[in-house]
Amino acid sequence: MAVSVLATATVLLVGSGAERRRRTALRWLVAALGWISGVSLLLYSFMFPLTLLMVLGGVFGMEVSSVDGATLLAQGSGGVGGAVTIGVAIREQRRARGVCRRCGRTGCGSPESRETTPWWAVLAGYAAVVACLARFGAEILHGFLSSKAPEVPWAFLVTFVVLMFLAGTLLPLALVHRWGRIWPRWVRPLAGRGVPRWLVLGPGYFVGAGLTGYFGVGGMTAWATGDNVDGAAWFLAVVLPAYTVWGVGLLIAAGSYFGLTKPTCALTHGKAPPTCVGRGHDERDSPSDAVSGGRP
Numbered sequence: 649m650a651v652s653v654l655a656t657a658t659v660l661l662v663g664s665g666a667e668r669r670r671r672t673a674l675r676w677l678v679a680a681l682g683w684i685s686g687v688s689l690l691l692y693s694f695m696f697p698l699t700l701l702m703v704l705g706g707v708f709g710m711e712v713s714s715v716d717g718a719t720l721l722a723q724g725s726g727g728v729g730g731a732v733t734i735g736v737a738i739r740e741q742r743r744a745r746g747v748c749r750r751c752g753r754t755g756c757g758s759p760e761s762r763e764t765t766p767w768w769a770v771l772a773g774y775a776a777v778v779a780c781l782a783r784f785g786a787e788i789l790h791g792f793l794s795s796k797a798p799e800v801p802w803a804f805l806v807t808f809v810v811l812m813f814l815a816g817t818l819l820p821l822a823l824v825h826r827w828g829r830i831w832p833r834w835v836r837p838l839a840g841r842g843v844p845r846w847l848v849l850g851p852g853y854f855v856g857a858g859l860t861g862y863f864g865v866g867g868m869t870a871w872a873t874g875d876n877v878d879g880a881a882w883f884l885a886v887v888l889p890a891y892t893v894w895g896v897g898l899l900i901a902a903g904s905y906f907g908l909t910k911p912t913c914a915l916t917h918g919k920a921p922p923t924c925v926g927r928g929h930d931e932r933d934s935p936s937d938a939v940s941g942g943r944p
Contacts, residue, residue: 686729694865695723696858708804783887790883856898
């Protein structure tokens with residue numbers, strides 16, 4: 649399964665650059681194959697965040713084997729391959745839609761961004777916060793840290809808990825509020841400057857995808873089938889849906905943040921040439937092609 653998906657992804661990556669002027673129907677087909685291949689690779693790698701956590705535990709003295717390193721490499725490769733394949737599919741999809749293949753806009757000189765976050769993104773962000781608090785509340789009622797394994801160092805566990813709490817409170821709020829895009833006044837050295845978008849987007853996508861994949865797909869499936877899931881029924885009924893809502897909420901909020909912080913297209917250098925309007929241009933287009941609309 650994984651080998652066939654990897655082969656499809658490779659063909660897609662090579663084929664996308666082999667011919668720039670495909671028929672629209674073929675572009676949509678390539679884009680669909682790209683999405684299928686990319687999502688399949690990401691699902692194959694859904695255990696990557698947990699494996700990474702185990703390997704990082706070695707910094708705190710936990711035992712890490714060569715098998716853990718090999719597993720991390722395999723899952724990480726699948727995740728990177730899936731992300732790259734989806735990126736290629738998006739560019740091909742943009743060509744099929746007739747928009748700029750780099751920024752996805754119909755006019756590169758128009759940022760098409762809003763000053764305020766859409767209501768649905770705010771709802772998703774706050775849903776992630778509520779889900780995080782529900783998850784920690786269930787842990788407190790269940791006996792906070794009662795399930796700690798003897799081989800797990802306290803320093804590692806405390807660091808993990810603090811980072812997870814920030815990922816469920818500070819991170820979703822930063823994704824849906826203005827201070828997540830422009831440094832607020834209380835950050836004196838950086839106040840008023842733009843926040844590097846991937847400083848917020850990176851953790852948002854990573855944590856959101858990790859929680860959604862591991863708990864939303866893997867955990868909920870195992871719970872529904874009764875396969876290898878331990879814990880009190882009430883605890884699982886709170887924790888697994890909470891993790892899922894938390895992950896999905898981060899992904900939705902991150903998608904909105906991505907659009908709000910999208911910079912002006914690099915091909916325009918701050919101007920809006922005709923090449924960006926109404927078609928998926930590439931660097932080889934000449935000015936005459938741009939004005940006339942180019943060849944079909």
